[in-house]
Amino acid sequence: xxxxxxxxxxxxxxxxxxxxxxxxxxxxxxxxxxxxxxxxxxxxxxxxxxxxxxxxxxxxxxxxxxxxxxxxxxxxxxxxxxxxxxxxxxxxxxxxxxxxxxxxxxxxxxxxxxxxxxxxxxxxxxxxxxxxxxxxxxxxxxxxxx
Numbered sequence: 001x002x003x004x005x006x007x008x009x010x011x012x013x014x015x016x017x018x019x020x021x022x023x024x025x026x027x028x029x030x031x032x033x034x035x036x037x038x039x040x041x042x043x044x045x046x047x048x049x050x051x052x053x054x055x056x057x058x059x060x061x062x063x064x065x066x067x068x069x070x071x072x073x074x075x076x077x078x079x080x081x082x083x084x085x086x087x088x089x090x091x092x093x094x095x096x097x098x099x100x101x102x103x104x105x106x107x108x109x110x111x112x113x114x115x116x117x118x119x120x121x122x123x124x125x126x127x128x129x130x131x132x133x134x135x136x137x138x139x140x141x142x143x144x145x146x
Contacts, residue, residue, distance in 0.1 A: 031056030
């Protein structure tokens with residue numbers, strides 16, 4: 001009878017994974033599948049539960065990083081993620097101490113701040129977007145590598 005419960009649990013986890021595609025429940029589905037076979041061969045419920053936990057966490061910790069690299073490789077950066085690393089032109093002097101600065105990026109004007117507090121970028125300077133905090137571009141000199 002326990003094998004039926006493991007099979008139902010396995011199908012539910014697979015269904016959740018198909019709907020979300022988040023690579024979260026698939027690892028536990030693997031543990032449920034192994035426990036299903038243990039139940040078929042008459043293993044005790046305690047053994048099934050222990051094996052479920054062990055197999056699930058082994059799959060989670062050892063195969064998830066590899067799978068995430070594969071998934072991330074084929075993912076196209078969108079929205080704000082796609083702006084990081086792009087070049088922008090300063091349209092108003094960037095001076096963190098004075099709280100001033102704007103930059104033009106992809107035809108849109110953004111508030112801009114220097115990555116290093118003491119840096120000042122005059123108008124018409126080309127910079128690279130290093131990160132985005134809220135609605136502000138955090139920029140540094142074009143040749144500078146971070």
